Amino acid sequence: MREEMTSTEGVDKPRRRRMDAGERQEEIIRAALDLAASRGVESVTTQDMADALGLTQGAIFRHFPTKDDIWLAAIHWVRGRLMKVVDAAATKGENPLDALEKMFFAHVSFIARHPAIPRMVFSDQLLRRDTRLKLLIQEILTGYEAKIAGLLGQAKAAGLARQEVDEDSAATLFIGMIQGLVLQSSIFGGRRSLPEEAKKVFPIYLDGIRVRVPDSCHARKTEVKRGGI
């Protein structure tokens, strides 16, 4: 027996405007991402989305032919934003290795702000159901990896990264590191914050990549905040 919440729900009931289809589509994507962020992708129903927007469930299907089309559009939307953030961070780097670091933390903080993203990538039920989603994510990952490998190549050319490092593998590890951190922070919930763990873990990766001169030989080349924790 659920009350209809006569007055609480209709804070601005008269505002129930007809919306331009384009705007509504964006709203639906937004709602889907918000819901997925807090409850996981798979548990979000079209009814939930409709409720969040004050629509009926059927109305959702005027704007998207299929529920998976909503997720597809959502991933497209997210890709645009992520790439913008990451590219902006990379150009701020003083050198290729620094750019890589800035990219890493920009990516991590973006994901921390938009928890729906990893939930979509991790949901193999979603990816298995709709090939388009899988292909899109493959495409995103591949492009991203190429970008990282490019920076690593530059770092090697500049004498910052060791020659023996395989760019592609290092790029794979770069992304894998992020995915692993995300997964763990999602499993441990509040007990492990993504940005904090990222801060502790990245230096180890960096030390695996870069040219480094040990104490036993001569003075350190670049003193990169050490023993911070």
Next chain:
Amino acid sequence: MREEMTSTEGVDKPRRRRMDAGERQEEIIRAALDLAASRGVESVTTQDMADALGLTQGAIFRHFPTKDDIWLAAIHWVRGRLMKVVDAAATKGENPLDALEKMFFAHVSFIARHPAIPRMVFSDQLLRRDTRLKLLIQEILTGYEAKIAGLLGQAKAAGLARQEVDEDSAATLFIGMIQGLVLQSSIFGGRRSLPEEAKKVFPIYLDGIRVRVPDSCHARKTEVKRGGI
């Protein structure tokens, strides 16, 4: 219109034996894991399990009160096997760092043989639905991390790993690396094999951890197959 497959199905219909409850439970767990490996956890229904065993769907619930109890039992079963494999690998290491490497590859090949495992860990719908599952996985991860951190501590004491490396972070990265690799191999399917990627990526991690002497100073301390790819 699905045919009843009159004769094909009943290859050994008279053999329809009543089974000991204990055995049947194990069979169900096995079937659940097999199905999850090939089709993803969430899409496995109790009907699927029953079909795989030649039972009716209702019969499943004589052995487990709830579907999630099946997953719980499955994770328990998997934990036992994984820990055995990993511990055995670790004791074969000549030194702590070598043990770490052997653990890594043992873990990776175990997962490659049992693809259901990452699917369960990654399924946040599953973990969100049943707290017991989440807690169990947290417990497994925590224990595993402690084991790795311990080995890293020994490696430091033995002068094999750098003193500045934070054991806990390095352990987090160790596990994160595996999770990231698994995820990518699941997204890229056949195009990227887990063990192959693992082989390429681990050396980078190792170089982030261990004491290393550059060419410019004196001869390499330990030549660990370099430039293999």
Next chain:
DNA sequence: TAAGATAGTGACTGATTACTATCTAAAGTA
């Protein structure tokens, strides 16, 4: 202001699925 376009409604459908009664028959045991 009349007409056409379309965002949104409301009620429905069909498929799926975890779980549950009630009955049947196969095993162990006296």
Next chain:
DNA sequence: TACTTTAGATAGTAATCAGTCACTATCTTA
């Protein structure tokens, strides 16, 4: 062989959910 136990069969139920469809209300435009 009679009796008890219990694995499994049969046949449900209630809930959930994506997608449909005929209709209504609102907006735009001629």
